[in-house]
């Protein structure tokens with residue numbers, strides 16, 4: 001596959017009049033959006049607004065019902081090798097016995113079209129990646145014995161293993177304490193600054209990433225807004241989006257949203273979601 005130059009002017013992600021439906025249920029529509037190299041886009045919105053569906057579309061796993069979506073100028077499926085993905089809480093059971101270095105290695109040679117490296121080369125590359133995410137100290141420890149934050153570093157290492165142009169993160173901070181949230185977000189931010197990686201970051205909690213976010217895509221049933229945090233996260237903008245009065249206030253540099261059907265500045269309880277830290281040291 002032809003390498004893609006970092007700064008060739010092609011948006012990393014381009015959506016035009018894009019819509020996504022499941023049967024008769026339209027989740028979002030009329031989405032016009034370019035995400036550029038090095039840009040940090042936060043995707044916000046209440047439960048069921050279509051954030052994960054947006055990520056699935058970018059991964060080429062969910063077709064649009066209307067419009068177009070390209071990643072690096074080609075259909076998303078054909079760009080898979082250039083996308084790193086940090087999924088929502090993955091079930092740990094199947095991976096508990098794997099070592100951190102095994103997971104990162106899968107990130108390198110799990111791609112059918114990836115460059116073939118000899119064993120020594122792979123080992124060196126795995127070591128480099130673990131070092132870059134600050135996980136060298138537990139390279140040989142089974143994932144089941146790591147804390148939630150340590151595991152998340154390893155998962156980010158796995159996602160970065162192929163030096164992706166686009167890093168998709170689906171709620172990577174869930175169940176992490178504040179220190180680990182900070183460490184994980186700083187890691188992602190450093191990467192996009194050093195390598196020009198575009199970041200699409202789905203989150204219920206904007207505050208840990210507020211200082212890094214260039215633009216917000218705010219999805220809500222019935223519409224969406226795209227803009228800088230200052231443009232989108234205002235009482236007027238969210239009240240219009242939700243069709244009901246919503247108050248947005250800044251308190252000590254934090255955004256607090258009150259009155260939205262599901263406030264995004266406060267992480268909600270996800271009763272049906274598998275939490276990988278259940279029963280495991282977090």
Ligand SMILES: Nc1ncnc2c1ncn2[C@@H]1O[C@H](COP(=O)(O)OP(=O)(O)OP(=O)(O)O)[C@@H](O)[C@H]1O
Nearest residue numbers: 022023025027045046047048049050051052053054
């Ligand atoms: N495979 C599917 N088939 C049918 N409906 C689906 C499917 N996946 C998601 N949905 C529905 O589409 C809507 C958007 O779901 P999605 O998971 O994208 O929302 P979300 O914003 O990520 O929600 P949450 O914050 O709760 O994770 C929901 O109403 C959901 O029930």
